[in-house]
Amino acid sequence: MRELLIGNIIFLGEIPSQAGTWQSDEETSSIDYSVRARFFAERLLELGVDECTTDSSGNPIGIIKGSDPNRAPILVVAELDSLYTPPGDIHYALTEDSIVGPGLMDNAIGAAAILSIPDILQRLKLEFRSDIIIAGICNTMQDDRNMLLYDTFLDSLGCKPVASIIVKGGQLGRLNYFSDAVVRANVVCVRRDEEREAADNMIEVITEIVSRLLTIRTPKKPQTALNVGIIKAGYKYGDPAATAKLGLEVHSTDNAVLADIIRQVHDILDLVRYEERADISFLTMAEMGASNLGWNHELTKAAIAVLRGLALEPDVYPSVSELYYFLKRKLPAVTIGIATGYNYHQDDTSAAIPSVFKGLAQLMGLLMAIDEMEKQ
Amino acid sequence: MSSDQKNWLKKRTFHHSQFSDIRKLVEAKEKRSLKISLCFPTLNEEATIAKEIVLMRSELQLRHPLIDEIVVIDSGSKDNTCQVARDFGAKVYLAEDILPALDPFRGKGENLWKALYVLEGDIILYIDADIKNIHPRFAYGLLGPLLMEEEVRFVKAFYDRPIALDQKVVKPTGGGRVTELVTRPLFSIFYPELSQVIQPLSGEYAAFRDCLDCIPFPIGYGIETSMLMDIYENLGMNAMAQVDLDKRVHRNQTTLALGRMSFGIIQTFLAKLKATGKVDLHTELFKKMIQYELSEGEYRQLEHLIEIVERPPIIELPEYLEKFPQRKLRS
Structure with missing residues (x-):
């Protein structure tokens, strides 16, 4: 064999x-x-x-x-x-x-x-x-x-x-x-070219999002974790990135805790969306209980x-x-x-x-x- | 070349996929009561030999009984080649232990020649042991024409030969420099029919025993060229075929190494031409390949002694005839 x-x-x-x-x-x-x-x-x-x-x-x-x-x-x-x-x-x-x-x-x-x-x-x-x-x-x-x-x-x-x-x-x-209860999602940031005060470089926007995500407290009981696993952005050294994508996963042994963390993620995205004047979307890739x-x-x-x-x-x-x-x-x-x-x-x-x-x-x-x- | 001769390329060139129905090959083999031996000549091949043996054993012995024995003939590896080969189920012989009464030589040709003595098969299949992308097609592709085409006695492989430059980059048609710069020009001058053999130097071929045991084997670089010339002289083009095995990933060699290989091939070629009366040589042929390399700003001369050592047709050996008495009757 x-x-x-x-x-x-x-x-x-x-x-x-x-x-x-x-x-x-x-x-x-x-x-x-x-x-x-x-x-x-x-x-x-x-x-x-x-x-x-x-x-x-x-x-x-x-x-x-x-x-x-x-x-x-x-x-x-x-x-x-x-x-x-x-x-x-x-x-x-x-x-x-x-x-x-x-x-x-x-x-x-x-x-x-x-x-x-x-x-x-x-x-x-x-x-x-x-x-x-x-x-x-x-x-x-x-x-x-x-x-x-x-x-x-x-x-x-x-x-x-x-x-x-x-x-x-x-x-x-x-x-x-x-x-575990798991949500995997892509956060996609797209520059608003037509808006004068809009953020120019989506890498900076995605960095801001990551910084804020890291402030979310995840409990040890029930065991919960948030991980940023993927970042993709930009094409050229000399050009500000017009788009950026972030892949994150949140998992918890408790469905309610997971839902609360996801709500906080949405709050952060809303805040950055308005402050940075960028189009930011949250696309759920997988959702498991x-x-x-x-x-x-x-x-x-x-x-x-x-x-x-x-x-x-x-x-x-x-x-x-x-x-x-x-x-x-x-x-x-x-x-x-x-x-x-x-x-x-x-x-x-x-x-x-x-x-x-x-x-x-x-x-x-x-x-x-x-x-x-x-x-x- | 006559039009018949030119037709050889069309008539006798196959693709391995034409023989991928292995059950049919097994049926043909059993119908003709043939035994098939697979031989890997090795020297320090521990990186690749295990995979070659495992894939051949799993697909062409255990799943389909196409190959009756898998044998490694080793030239004295310093690494773990022999142990690994044994562990994965091959019979392993040290070349020097075969026919010990004869003076030993080192070289691939020596292994192939001695393999004829230890292998039991009616069909002998030789596959190099350094192939990274080994696949059963290397075996069934070569065996296909021998089993399915009545007149074919010898089959040679050809490939699109990429060279593994490093682990990630593969350069698609970089192989075959010696073929295009040395062998094919020589064939074109002296044996135009053989110039249709797309890769005359490929290390994979299969043949009926009686095709191989009646020809001499140079022990060094010239084995493939010599074998083609002898089989052509003995049986003609119609007994030969070639099979496209797609891609073969192998180790690259330096230009200096290829230069020495070319030297050996030209030596063999000239000796063969002289023996067959195709040319008269009125001068001594020197046996040293002289090369130069730049070292610390100076050219340094390198000399390599490359001698033609040739084993006679093994059928002339009493020990061989004792082991294969049926060959005596035919010879």
Whole structure:
């Protein structure tokens, strides 16, 4: 299995993941497929899953039939994209004990792990009572509104899984069974060219906004944080910037606290808008609420037991991404990591190969534990 | 060249995608009861060998049983090449341990020649071990014409060869200087048909065993040129094919290194011309490549002794015939 898994990781990581890199054969298709999604679907077919399809968003989905048609399916999902994609071709390097290359942890390893499930079941002659649905989710990292694609995917799923496992490249040992309330937003400043007293340089305006955002008090209880993660502005050294964009994230374990912080952000933007005479807009990219599967849920218990069975200390922390879309639909779900990795989102992202096999054992162990749960 | 000969380029030039249905290749192989061996000649290739072996094993052994064995023939790497190759499932041989009664030489040609003794396959596939963008197409692309075209006995790769200038910049058509400045002009003068081979110096090729075991192997730079000339003399153009494998990312070499390579190729070429009676040489050929480099404001002369050492056709070796007695009957 080692060569097959590593092969999948290298193929998935080196194949372009951007939407539009592969054109559908169907003339009527309006979906921007990626070559990586195409590869994922072809490999599922090649591995002989019982059903293979793509949904309305172009997400490749494979179904391995279980022995009991009355049981609800188990859903296993992974993002197919790479969050960090350098220009030019990508070539992974492989040494005795590590794989190196951009996009490895986010999320070539996660995608390769779920793509290896049909192989593992065939080679180990494992049979499940429940159907297993394997889905690669496309374009989740290529667009500001990426998280909403999970909403679309779950809307079109057409069945209610007994449990879902969200598979990430790293870190091995992570366990997310609850999510923070999160707002991700872009603040866009545009110069008013026709107004005489208007601010000239939007970098100065965005700096003013950042300074004021930093005055917002975020409580430790309930745990809350505000982070400015992206600033983009200007084109030339000698010209004042006509536009500027700021990306911020606020998250909290409490929905009300989050709402209060967002209200303060809006107040600051209003103030700067009038004082600096700039057009300032607040565009919500993702909005997720605090939700919790619960420590005592049997899926959480099973995930903890599998980690401990592999001598891994569970690293429990809140999810700030797709888990919420499952939990808000009352779909039991957890997020797990496959490998121990380093230098995320860089050219030399690396992962320790032995950890990948432990991560894969964790995934298979959790699948088996879910399949043995009586309550279906 | 006759029009038939000119047609070779059209008739015998393929693209790897024509053979991407690996199941068909496996069927053709099994129907003809053939065994296929993949050989990586190595010298200090720990940075790339693991990936080459893993991708070939996963796609062309474990998923599709196209390749029967993967073998590394090493020239004495100082790094971890042999251990890494073994760890990922290749059979590893030190070139000097093969046919130990013979005086050992160091060079890629030596590894390729000795590989014929240890490999079991009816078809031998050679792939260089320094390819960063290795992909199964390097193997199935080369094997395709041998398995699907009855008359083809030898297949050569060609590429758009970008050179990795650094980690981020790739210069798209920078490769092949020795080909365009040395080999193709020589082919054009003496073997115009062979000038249709787009990259005669590419390090990836596949052939039926009987095509390779009856030709001599220079151990150094001239191996690719010599092999083409000999196979052409023995079997003609129709037994040869070439396959476009798209892009190959490899290490760049200095102009001085390419100069020495050119010297070796010209040496081999002249020796071959003399042996075939195509030219008479009435002068001694010097064996030192003389080059100059500017060092601290002065030109410094560099001399490299480059000798032609050639292994005879391996079919002439009793040990070989003992291991492959069926070749004796045919020879």
